[in-house]
Amino acid sequence: MNEQTQTASEKAAKFSLNKALQLVEIAVEPFPKAALFELAERGWNTTFQQVLACMISVRTLDEVTIPVSERLLTRAPTPDRLLELREEEVTELIAESTFARTKAHNMLEIARLAWTRYEGVLPCDEALLLSLPGIGPKCANLVLGIVAGQAKIGVDIHVHRVMNRWGYVQTSTPEKTLRVLEQKIPKETWIEVNRLLMPFGKNICTGRRPHCPTCLLLPICPQIGV
The missing domain is CATH 1.10.1670.10 (Helix-hairpin-Helix base-excision DNA repair enzymes (C-terminal))
Known part of the structure; x- marks a missing residue:
């Protein structure tokens, strides 16, 4: 040695x-702070908002994630507002993110679930988050930590x-x-x-x-x- x-x-x-x-x-x-922490400090701190932002961040640089997330969330901060948009419009809003079309499809699926099953308020629950399309353990853990303060x-x-x-x-x-x-x-x-x-x-x-x-x-x- x-x-x-x-x-x-x-x-x-x-x-x-x-x-x-x-x-x-x-x-x-x-x-700069990590993207989801920075977005939470800017006021984008609901479960739904953090889920969308984390989805955008997957294989996407923070320098892109933050402005793209803010553009989408300003237009559609809640599930009902996102459901007003067509998939092509969501794809265009997050176009700089990787796999934008797939992410847009999954975002609308999550918005429909939140609106139809949870009255528009997506719960910050581990099992639920892990069941969402496009959300894996990393995103689920980030959202649980940032939104709910869970360890x-x-x-x-x-x-x-x-x-x-x-x-x-x-x-x-x-x-x-x-x-x-x-x-x-x-x-x-x-x-x-x-x-x-x-x-x-x-x-x-x-x-x-x-x-x-x-x-x-x-x-x-x-x-x-x-």
Whole structure:
């Protein structure tokens, strides 16, 4: 085992998640918040609005997600207002998002369900959210955390990558990372992990050419795989 590997192993063994999150909080301050958190702060914070925004965000950059979501939600902030639009109109409103036509179809299906079964108010319920077309565990967890304040972790590629570089998990997919984190991390930090690590992974601990030399976490980071 060479010196660099020994150093990484030693850092991983001593790694403190609480300390890391404190430093990440400082590090991400200059950067935009993760899209769904930013939209919630702007007032788009109902279950229905967050579900639509999260659907838009799938495989779409935050820089696109935020303005596209605001354009759609300004036009159709509630299920009944969305149902006034044809599928082609919804598709056009979210055209910059990936798979816009499929997302538009699913959005209208969700709006119909909310209107016919729940009197226009989509409940923030885990089983219901996971049953919605186009909504997987990541989106469901984000909505539950942001709207209802439930202890949930939304693991995207950024959270997955950062946690593996820290040596906090050794996993091959975001789904596996989620399962491990739910066992290892205290529930009171679950929402914070998602809120902080998404902008950290997007702007600092990037997939290619991470900004290690200027990162506040360099003294404690094992830099596994970097």
